[in-house]
Structures are given as structure tokens and as C-alpha cells.
Amino acid sequence: MAERTSCVVVGGGPAGMVTGLLLARAGVEVTVLEKHADFLRDFRGDTVHPSTLTLLDELGLGEKFHALPHSELRAAGFPQENGEMMNLADFTRLHVPHPYIAMVPQWDFLDLLAESARKEPTFVLRLETECTGLVRERGRVEGITYRTAGGETGEIRADLVIAADGRWSLARREAGLVPREYDCPFDVWWFRLSRHDSEDGSMLLPKMRDRRFAVPLPRPGFFQVAYLSPKGDDLRAQGIEAFRRNVTQILPEFADRVHELKSMDDVKMLDVRLNLLRRWHVDGLLCIGDAAHAMSPIGGVGINLAVQDAVAAATLLAEPLRRGRPAEADLAKVRARRLAPTMLVQGLQRLLHRTVMRPVMAGRRNGPPAAMIKLFARFPRLSYLPARLLGLGLRPEHAPAFARRPMEPAGR
Secondary structure, eight states: EEEEEEEEEEOSSHHHHHHHHHHHHHHOOEEEESSSSSSSSSSSSSOOOOHHHHHHTTTHHHHHHSSSSOEEEEEEEEEEESEEEEEEEEEGGGGGSOSSSEEEOOOHHHHHHHHEEEEEETEEEETEEEEEEEETTTTTTEEEEEETSOOOEEEEEEEEEEEETTTHHHHHHHTTTHHHHHHHHHEEEEEEEEOOSSSSSEEEOOEETTTTTEOOOOOTTTEEEEEEEEETOOOGGGGGHHHHHHHHHHGGTTTTHHHHHHHSSGGGEOOOOOEEOOOEEEEEEEEGGGGGGOOOSSOOOOHHHHHHHHHHHHHHHHHHHHHOOOOHHHHHHHHHHHHHHHHHHHHHHHHHIIIIIIIHHTTOOSSSSSHHHHHHHHHGGGGGGHHHHHOOSSSOOOOGGOOOOOOOOTTO
């Protein structure tokens, strides 16, 4: 016999967990499916931007979040060959409670959301449960099929399925929704190296040289390093010694610790995608987050756009779900609200791909265009604009009244 709930959320990432938490606080029966046994996976997006930090305060989770081990990035820029710094985004110019990007392990962030959501009587988190397909009847999505880690299979019928299962979304594919792909000239190879106590962690400093691009992200006790290579280059084939040499050439300050990379097994590759669905829904199913729009890692905005999608979806759909089945017009409202903010950020990423990343990957330049450097040097207040777009977005989403709670002390 099929199980039944009001809403099934496929995927326990930031978009899925925020959606589940908010809908449960609205009194909607919601089940979140996560195929893994826990959230403990490395090299996932770990940047929590000012807009999300404000949301956590509104949800009463701000103090608990800030008690987690984290570092704070207050600016981002590009070091120039003359030793000076081009300050591209200055988050301290933002008039918000938390004018910085918090770097925190994503599993800690998700554990916090799950802990809070489990307090709601209408919330269910199903770990080790993978969506295997959609249930369709009379041209409408009526639920999902699933398989557990133990091999058990079943169905969950629902008034709405929300696909928050990432850039390779099975639910999206099963619904026949195909995103439009945009040019992306690089892939990312992630690894970690130790961080000395004396090394500053308040600014993001990408390095570019000779078709190499690296971004050391400061974390408590270590650097999470993004090494960018031209799209399609298989760095595994070169071996770990060649990889260490490449890292040392672009990040000579890490020459004393690249030996910590024992083999290419310590390096994880991300196939970078930048895409956007023309239509985010079919009858009975809505895509949000990376399932609706995969983001480039430039700016680290993926988590925060996904979270804002989740807030918009919960805000717009809680009442229709309380009444029964949301109409297609209800689902379309989510895309209508979130499309412009998504396209604006993707437009900035595409501009940076074209003007910075592609020339660097082709070996034609070792930094931003000279005109950009001169412009930001002459008008330093311009650093507010990228900070505003990346840190808050065009339309920051705030917690609806039904989801707001008093601040919970960190120790409870």
C-alpha cells in the first residue's frame, strides 16, 4: 500500500531541508528524502551568505549557527602582478546584521536544519531513501517511488513533489524538464591543505597564472582549495606529483604542505555546469535550487540562491498545500518570483566567465581585464555592487510569519 503525505521533497541539501523546515512550521505534512545515511560529505558548497544568515536569525537559529566552527570572509578580490589588490566585493559595505560570508561545513548547517525541523510534528526525514521515479496518473505527478539502502521499495503519494535533488536531478529528468546549458570554460578540483594560525582568513584571494586558477577558501584549521582547470582536462592522468607542482606554481605559499596530498584520491573533481530551466514545474512537481538552475562556483552563490528558492516556495505554497493540491498557477508563481534574481546572478557569472575565466584558461591573461582593474581602483565604492548582488541578491527572501521563532540559545 502506498504511503501518503501532503508534500514530498526529494533531496536533503540546503534547498530541501529549508523547504521541509518551513512547510512543517506552517503545519504542512512534509517528508524529505535523502539517499545517504547522513550529511557528512566533503567538498560541498560551504558558503553561507548574508541573506541566509539573516534568514537564520528570523528562524531563531542564528545563535546556534554562529556557535558552529566557522570562518568569516569580509571581502573578495584579485591580487595583481604589481602586488596591489583589486577589491571586487566588500561585504562590510552591506547594511545587514552579518556583513560577511560564513564558511561552515555544509553537514553542520544541514544537521542544524534537521534538528530544528524534527521538532515539528508534521516533519519526517527519511535517510537512506532514494527517489527512483515519479508516480503519474492522468498526466499529473502524484508522488514518487523509492528504494531504501536495505533494498525495500515503495511509493509515497503526495499533493506536491518538490525536486531539490541537485544539478543531476532524477525527478527533473523523469518529469521531462531539460535545462538550457550555458558556456562554462572550466572544471574545479577540490582538495584541502592545513592552515597555519598566522594566516588571515577574512579575505578571499584567487590566484591566476599560466592557465591556472586557484582559490584557497579559509576554514577553521585548513584551507579548502578550488583548483580550476580548462574544461575537460583530466588532471588525474598527470598524477599526483604533477598536480603538486601545478599547485605550488600558482600557490607558492603552500609549497610547505602540498605533500599532504598523498594521491589523486585526495582530490575531488566537480564538473561545473551553468544552466537554467525554462519551465520549473509540471502539474504536481516543482524544481528548485540546482534542479532548476545549476550555478557556477564563481561567487559561491549556489547554496544561497537555493535557500531563497526554498523560502519563496514555502511562502507561496504553504496555504495551497493546507487546502489540498496546489494548482499549476501556484507552482508557476515560484518561478515568476525567483527567475529575475537567478538570471541576474547567472548573468554576472557568465560575464566573469567570458572576461576573466576564459582568457585565463586560454593563457591570454593572468588576471581581470585592465579596464576593470582601473575602474574599481578609481571608484572603490563600486565594490558594494558585487557584494550586494552576491551577498543578498536582487530579491532577498525573508522568513514568512508562520516560520519565525524567538532566538534559541546556542547551548540548547
